[in-house]
Amino acid sequence: MAQATDTLPHDDHHDQPDTGIKRWLFATNHKDIGTMYLVFSLIMFFVGGAMAMVIRAELFKPGLQLVDPMFFNQMTTLHALVMIFGAVMPAFVGLANWMIPLQIGAPDMALPRMNNFSFWILPFAFTLLLSTLLVPGGAPAGGWTLYPPLVLQGGDYFPMVIFAIHLMGISSIMGAINVIVTIMNMRAPGMDLLRMPLFCWSWLITAYLLIAVMPVLAGAVTMLLTDHFFKTSFFNAAGGGDPVMFEHIFWFFGHPEVYIMILPAFGIISEILPTFSRKPLFGAVSMVYATASIAFLSFIVWGHHMFVDGMPLAAQMFFMMSTMLIAVPTGVKVFNWTATMWRGSLSFEPPMLFAIAFLFMFSIGGFSGVMLALVPADFQYQNTYFVVAHFHYVLVPGAIFAIMAAVYYWLPKWTGHMYNLTLAKTHFWLSTIFVNVLFFPQHFLGLAGMPRRVPDYAVQFSDWNMVSSIGAFGFGLSQVLFAIVVIQCIRGGQKASSVVWGDALPTGLEWTLSSPPPYHSFITAPEIK
Amino acid sequence: MNVTDAVRIKRRIRNGALRLMTLALAFYLAFIAIAVLRSRH
Numbered sequence: 001m002a003q004a005t006d007t008l009p010h011d012d013h014h015d016q017p018d019t020g021i022k023r024w025l026f027a028t029n030h031k032d033i034g035t036m037y038l039v040f041s042l043i044m045f046f047v048g049g050a051m052a053m054v055i056r057a058e059l060f061k062p063g064l065q066l067v068d069p070m071f072f073n074q075m076t077t078l079h080a081l082v083m084i085f086g087a088v089m090p091a092f093v094g095l096a097n098w099m100i101p102l103q104i105g106a107p108d109m110a111l112p113r114m115n116n117f118s119f120w121i122l123p124f125a126f127t128l129l130l131s132t133l134l135v136p137g138g139a140p141a142g143g144w145t146l147y148p149p150l151v152l153q154g155g156d157y158f159p160m161v162i163f164a165i166h167l168m169g170i171s172s173i174m175g176a177i178n179v180i181v182t183i184m185n186m187r188a189p190g191m192d193l194l195r196m197p198l199f200c201w202s203w204l205i206t207a208y209l210l211i212a213v214m215p216v217l218a219g220a221v222t223m224l225l226t227d228h229f230f231k232t233s234f235f236n237a238a239g240g241g242d243p244v245m246f247e248h249i250f251w252f253f254g255h256p257e258v259y260i261m262i263l264p265a266f267g268i269i270s271e272i273l274p275t276f277s278r279k280p281l282f283g284a285v286s287m288v289y290a291t292a293s294i295a296f297l298s299f300i301v302w303g304h305h306m307f308v309d310g311m312p313l314a315a316q317m318f319f320m321m322s323t324m325l326i327a328v329p330t331g332v333k334v335f336n337w338t339a340t341m342w343r344g345s346l347s348f349e350p351p352m353l354f355a356i357a358f359l360f361m362f363s364i365g366g367f368s369g370v371m372l373a374l375v376p377a378d379f380q381y382q383n384t385y386f387v388v389a390h391f392h393y394v395l396v397p398g399a400i401f402a403i404m405a406a407v408y409y410w411l412p413k414w415t416g417h418m419y420n421l422t423l424a425k426t427h428f429w430l431s432t433i434f435v436n437v438l439f440f441p442q443h444f445l446g447l448a449g450m451p452r453r454v455p456d457y458a459v460q461f462s463d464w465n466m467v468s469s470i471g472a473f474g475f476g477l478s479q480v481l482f483a484i485v486v487i488q489c490i491r492g493g494q495k496a497s498s499v500v501w502g503d504a505l506p507t508g509l510e511w512t513l514s515s516p517p518p519y520h521s522f523i524t525a526p527e528i529k
Numbered sequence: 530m531n532v533t534d535a536v537r538i539k540r541r542i543r544n545g546a547l548r549l550m551t552l553a554l555a556f557y558l559a560f561i562a563i564a565v566l567r568s569r570h
Contacts, residue, residue: 181545215557
């Protein structure tokens with residue numbers, strides 16, 4: 001028999017956080033878990049960054065000076081795995097945890113205990129991954145793509161890496177399930193899907209991508225495991241298997257993975273640009289369709305990662321054209337962002353600076369992506385530093401700048417304090433200058449023929465490598481400023497109002513709450529008119 | 530919100546999560562199945 005009441009009595013407890021370590025260990029509150037994800041991601045950003053410093057230090061001049069080639073290869077492999085699975089993805093999950101309930105008017109995520117579990121898997125996964133540096137034979141050194149047969153010849157690290165990747169996959173899938181069921185079931189009354197903030201939309205689509213492709217990666221690495229230990233021959237040509245099949249399966253995961261790392265960034269930029277342009281987002285509905293189109297296309301372009309593997313001409317043409325097609329919805333987005341700023345009353349606070357820098361530099365990565373999509377051109381560019389320049393432009397001033405924009409946008413809301421704007425702007429300018437010094441010369445190196453993943457190179461590549469390394473050291477050091485700004489802001493500072501950005505008047509339910517928001521965000525669902 | 534609504538939403542959340550987990554498992558098994566079929570053991 002149904003009983004009608006206004007409140008649910010069993011929800012009366014847990015209105016205050018636990019104290020000490022228990023608050024974090026047994027956290028079920030979306031804000032606490034979001035914070036843990038973001039802190040974990042920042043730590044991994046510095047760990048992966050330290051590896052990048054080793055790589056750039058070795059490449060500062062030709063010849064082998066600092067590390068042996070095997071260790072260099074371990075650094076390139078771990079740098080990628082740590083940055084992708086440890087820094088970028090958890091940062092976006094942290095932002096999702098913090099912001100989705102606030103933006104849709106929900107009290108918390110739909111599955112809080114699963115949320116706790118999906119976070120706490122990660123420290124174990126990365127401890128396992130990083131501890132491979134200590135085992136005989138060292139860490140994986142065959143690249144983050146784990147191509148057989150090379151990876152099957154690996155030492156003691158092999159099962160550890162496979163298990164770590166499974167754990168990361170389980171964590172991501174649980175996070176994605178949580179996002180989908182929260183958005184589908186816990187929106188405030190009156191918030192139709194098409195009235196939902198763009199950040200939530202981009203995460204909803206990303207979560208579906210995660211559920212579709214993380215199991216594919218898990219399947220691929222499970223088969224590597226059975227090939228290594230149980231004498232199967234999925235990818236072993238001698239036993240009737242096919243190593244190229246691994247590449248197909250891996251990149252069926254790998255290409256949507258690229259969009260998993262950029263679609264939430266698109267959502268963030270779509271939140272920030274309208275606020276600081278003091279105009280509504282131009283073409284909001286077309287943004288949703290463009291995001292969905294990019295997600296769909298991401299499943300049919302994987303072959304562009306393997307043009308030189310040998311594939312039928314028709315397949316090359318298909319993958320080339322489907323890849324170039326992605327430029328259309330991406331172009332719609334860039335057009336809409338530009339049109340949002342057009343004749344807007346712009347102001348240049350740190351989140352806006354990062355968002356504008358994203359717009360310019362992500363586009364540079366997009367243009368080099370179109371170049372790489374061309375089969376005959378790719379035959380020249382593949383495996384060179386041009387590819388390294390391309391994906392770093394998409395991921396560093398793309399995804400990572402968007403994460404920093406989001407942190408600078410919502411940090412006063414989270415902590416209740418305004419951060420040091422001068423220091424944040426200094427961080428922005430140093431990062432923007434150095435990131436270009438770091439990655440732009442890599443285009444020249446690649447076009448001149450310098451291969452990627454090498455610890456030594458011919459002398460004609462010396463000058464631009466030196467410039468690139470100087471950019472890397474500058475960029476790495478600049479990120480210390482980011483940590484200082486964030487830590488200072490958490491510890492105290494000028495009180496932030498609930499709207500935070502004053503006359504910019506950001507729209508969205510998160511700004512209707514106090515800064516910091518109450519421990520349980522919306523005990524009663526807000527009415528959307 | 531009354532209790533009936535809360536129970537209904539709770540059921541929808543649980544069913545949604547189970548459906549998505551099944552979907553993930555299906556993708557995992559499907560790709561292993563494709564690989565088994567394509568290998569000439």
